[in-house]
Amino acid sequence: MQQNETKRAWLVLQDGSVYPGVSFGAEGTTVGETVFNTGMTGYQEVLTDPSYYGQIVTQTYPLIGNYGINNDDMESGRSWVKGYIVSEWCETPSNFRVAMDLDAFLKSQNVIAIAGIDTRALTKKLRESGVMNGAITTEYDESKKDALLEQIRAYTIADAVAAVSCTAPASFPKAEGSEGDYHVVLCDYGYKRNIVRSLQNRGCRVTVVPGHTSAEEILALRPDGIMLSNGPGDPAENTAIIAEIAKLLPSGVPIFGICLGHQLTALATGAATCKLKYGHRGSNQPVKDRDLDRTFITSQNHGYAVEGDSFDTNLGRISHVNANDGTVEGIRYERYNCFTVQFHPEASAGPKDTAYLFDEFIDRIKDAKGDR
Structure with a gap:
């Protein structure tokens, strides 16, 4: 993986904790309910499952994207996740069905994602404290953290x-x-x-x-x-x-x-x-x-x-x-x-x-x- 580590992103949770990482997918700020998925495969199905509406999904398996994105495994017509968190994403997928890589797919779906954070530590926090709201942002400003936390804590999933x-x-x-x-x-x-x-x-x-x-x-x-x-x-x-x-x-x-x-x-x-x-x-x-x-x-x-x-x-x-x-x-x-x-x-x-x-x-x- 030769990702551009000068392109930064941050995960901010409602308890005030901040996880710096590497940006991929779309850029900007997204707020949602932070959850984790323990599947070793099936990330394309996760991304296109409408049940994840309103949620920022953490993949506990460390390498995501190694077989790319294809045209057959979509579980709906689009991605529904509010954001995506991985430890490492693969820029050079290998699969005979591959149509695009994970980064290109997330950009096409306007999904903001972050890599390079300790997903094990994050998962442990969510197991011990329970799921919590969070935000992924490529625009983090420490002086505006309180305003972002207010937005995070006010988030609810409605009319899903x-x-x-x-x-x-x-x-x-x-x-x-x-x-x-x-x-x-x-x-x-x-x-x-x-x-x-x-x-x-x-x-x-x-x-x-x-x-x-x-x-x-x-x-x-x-x-x-x-x-x-x-x-x-x-x-x-x-x-x-x-x-x-x-x-x-x-x-x-x-x-x-x-x-x-x-x-x-x-x-x-x-x-x-x-x-x-x-x-x-x-x-x-x-x-x-x-x-x-x-x-x-x-x-x-x-x-x-x-x-x-x-x-x-x-x-x-x-x-x-x-x-x-x-x-x-x-x-x-x-x-x-x-x-x-x-x-x-x-x-x-x-x-x-x-x-x-x-x-x-x-x-x-x-x-x-x-x-x-």
Whole structure:
């Protein structure tokens, strides 16, 4: 790495700590919630995951950008992160699919980034103190630090789903040669493209609808199944969406929720959510499936969780738990034709261990249609 170390950048956290480093990507000042991701690969998917809306992402893996950016691994049409922090970025990527390097991509997306700081020390701080607001700036002035800290401490993530959701429906055909012919409506709270691909490969035509689409409009599309996607922000703020999910649940149409969709469904049934100290973000989170009595490695990206004690067990059961901290990772509803998980079974770049949940969703669709 032969980066221009005269081009400086600074990370400033709300506790007043300052980390000097090297600037890459765009220049200027950006403020967001500082979090960390423990994945060793998949940085392009992280950068284009709408669930990171409003957040400055720290990669704990020390070298980022070594296989560049390609045209196939985008999880949405753009980058959503507020800023990007790495220990070292690679200027000379090597991959047969590479279209541009990380620096060029970040510049094209107007993402301000910083390298050359001790990401291990930063991650330790966020684990011990909890996620905190911060700013990356190429314009740092010690005499104006107090004004910047005031801006950092005032930052909040608001109207996140509305910011990332599509504004009009979009249709995707099933994959050529796939078995079955099912119609799934995907409610877009910030969906990742691999959710659509996972459904297409299982014989599903997919209609993506904006996150605030009403239950009546969704059911009027005559879906064989409904998916509730991942997305950013505090789930409890989405009161209108929660009310629409409550209307969908008694419909009998099979429903599968992922990440934010999992949290919103729990809220729709009277459970509560809470903010985690530093969240789960990475591709190495162990989750136990109680029904299978097996532990799987999962990809996750969330800062909130369903409070297990708040869930009404008359409605169903907690089906998955996090093997590290015991938090709720999945619910199978028995009163409704619905199941939800906190992690990402569609994970791209992986792991693929929990893709079996898409097969369960298809089986539920087949049962509802009388195809089995």
